[in-house]
Amino acid sequence: MKQHDERPSRRTTRTTILLLHARGLAASVPLLALSLGCAAQEAETEQEPTFWQDVAPITASKCTACHQEGGLAPFRLDDYISAKARAGAIDDAVRGGHMPPFLVKHDGSCGDFKDDETLTAEELDVIHRWATGARAEGDRAGAPPTPPVPTLEGGVDYMTPPITPVVDPADPLAAHDEWRCFPVDPGLDADRFITGYQVTPGVRSIVHHVTVYRVTPSEASLAEGKTNQDVMTELDDASPDRPGWECFGGPADELPFQPLFAWAPGQDVVEFPGGTGAPVSAKDVFVVQVHYNIHDDHAGASAEDSTRLRLRYEDTVERRAVFVGDDGFMTTLFEPDGPDTLPPGQQDAAYTWRRTRAELALDPALPSIEVLGVMPHMHERGRTFDLRVGSGTQESCIARVDDWDVHWQGVYWYRMRPLLDPSSSLEVTCTFDTRDAEAPVLPGWGTQNEMCNLNLLVALPMTQ
Ligand code: HEC
Numbered sequence: 001m002k003q004h005d006e007r008p009s010r011r012t013t014r015t016t017i018l019l020l021h022a023r024g025l026a027a028s029v030p031l032l033a034l035s036l037g038c039a040a041q042e043a044e045t046e047q048e049p050t051f052w053q054d055v056a057p058i059t060a061s062k063c064t065a066c067h068q069e070g071g072l073a074p075f076r077l078d079d080y081i082s083a084k085a086r087a088g089a090i091d092d093a094v095r096g097g098h099m100p101p102f103l104v105k106h107d108g109s110c111g112d113f114k115d116d117e118t119l120t121a122e123e124l125d126v127i128h129r130w131a132t133g134a135r136a137e138g139d140r141a142g143a144p145p146t147p148p149v150p151t152l153e154g155g156v157d158y159m160t161p162p163i164t165p166v167v168d169p170a171d172p173l174a175a176h177d178e179w180r181c182f183p184v185d186p187g188l189d190a191d192r193f194i195t196g197y198q199v200t201p202g203v204r205s206i207v208h209h210v211t212v213y214r215v216t217p218s219e220a221s222l223a224e225g226k227t228n229q230d231v232m233t234e235l236d237d238a239s240p241d242r243p244g245w246e247c248f249g250g251p252a253d254e255l256p257f258q259p260l261f262a263w264a265p266g267q268d269v270v271e272f273p274g275g276t277g278a279p280v281s282a283k284d285v286f287v288v289q290v291h292y293n294i295h296d297d298h299a300g301a302s303a304e305d306s307t308r309l310r311l312r313y314e315d316t317v318e319r320r321a322v323f324v325g326d327d328g329f330m331t332t333l334f335e336p337d338g339p340d341t342l343p344p345g346q347q348d349a350a351y352t353w354r355r356t357r358a359e360l361a362l363d364p365a366l367p368s369i370e371v372l373g374v375m376p377h378m379h380e381r382g383r384t385f386d387l388r389v390g391s392g393t394q395e396s397c398i399a400r401v402d403d404w405d406v407h408w409q410g411v412y413w414y415r416m417r418p419l420l421d422p423s424s425s426l427e428v429t430c431t432f433d434t435r436d437a438e439a440p441v442l443p444g445w446g447t448q449n450e451m452c453n454l455n456l457l458v459a460l461p462m463t464q
Contacts, residue, residue: 176294259323376404
């Protein structure tokens, strides 16, 4: 941003000096620069934009953190030849709002979010004129440097054990998928708070999500007479030739359900907003759940993954960041007359579910709970996602995705944080494109099944 804001003045000054030189008036620069300011600006608007002077300041602030050698994106935009070859695609991507990626609506009509790097009208115009014009290179000198690839400062690294996913094609709920849980010892010597995370899959094309749960091994499990450690040891020992255990849903039925955070493709460095963090006790271990999907990637069927978690801890925070997840479509799998299904052959098959604040297991004694962020989640047939909060007679939209894309499942942090009071209820509506399905689409863990999954990060007081 800063680099871009500075650019016009630098440019205008240079153009002015050039004009003055041309007129042989260099000696009177300071005085005449003022009076010629207007003429110089006119000259600038008429001029063809160049890559280094006009486009690079925009891409350096909004694109090249990803689009560089070693970055998240598949090609560079900090290089003239590479950018020029894709000029048309760049123009389409920014004008269509696909790049920079920001899936939730951010025009003020539904929720007010941080970190929105959408291009301004002026920036869109510069890129359009460059891409549809001569695509001139300009002079590299003075162009802004490429920003560093994002990395979580002060993080501690953990790796999941190397594993090649194995699937059961006969499983109607996960025919191409393996959900595997691995215990990971954080090695903490004191209670801490996670204030940021960065997940780097070993094989990006097969890792569809990572959820990190905390479990206290020494505590009693939900299975009678067994500690959590007993349960984890039994689960792990059941498949001695492979690390970890199969775990759809949470870490295991007999273990407590205490998610700390969830990663999905499109997230890179995630930092909890000021003063909040997810609590971990010195006695805890992590159970890291990795969802492998080998449907879209045939090479992935034999690929060995080991995923890196980088976590940043702090000793104290002001409030706890607590992960609240629910999916009213998935839960029908466990209902006696369930499950609900989506009709096949529809462009917009809608599913709506509701929960009161109390049903989300949020303490009814708290007068108001701040929502820090939201992470919508659906699978490949997802089209739109809509989250509304009702309180008394008021209803407001707090997150909406108009054009779902499984590759971009960010955590979107609020700038204006919605509040949930004890009477609040949440309503989630997902729509799905089921035109390619021959049979009703089941909810399920497999990427070919569907979810209408809401994940919220809320701030809770330290004492709760
Ligand atoms: C957060 C990382 C990130 C940022 C920021 C980002 N991109 Fe991308 N971009 C990607 C990735 C990853 C892909 C490939 C996957 C995809 O298309 O979703 C991509 C794909 C593209 C494509 C291919 C066509 C398309 O629409 O998918 C274009 C063009 C593009 N980006 C341009 C840009 C421009 C221009 C900017 C800045 C205004 C930008 N990107 C910002 C990560 C990023």
